[in-house]
Amino acid sequence: MPTAFGKVNRPDANTIKATFPMNGKVVSFTASVNPAMEDFESGATLTYSDMDELVGTHSYSGAVGKGTIKLNLDNGPALAGPLNSPSLDKVYSVSGRGSWQHVH
Secondary structure (H helix, E strand, C coil): CCEEEEEEEEEECCEEEEEEEECCEEEEEEEECECCCCCCEEEEEEECCCHHHCCCEEEEEEEEECCEEEEEECCCCEEEEEECCCCCCCCEEEEEEEEEEEEC
């Protein structure tokens, strides 16, 4: 499966944003996050089968906290990585819905 390396952060209490430089453009996934949580930032690895998976709007579920993040999208892609500062001191089970964007 192809992978891409990028970052994921929480720009506000109810939003997460993951960005990955790929083939001369930036591919991003911006999503609601439930429950609301503290600030975090992480390097992340995106694993996917085909670029066609990285379009449209999708649900996700996963966990954030205690030094790691792991999110699984309903159509197959997953992102995971170690949390950087500040690291959350408990694990949040998270879910939400978000959209992919491709910017040149």
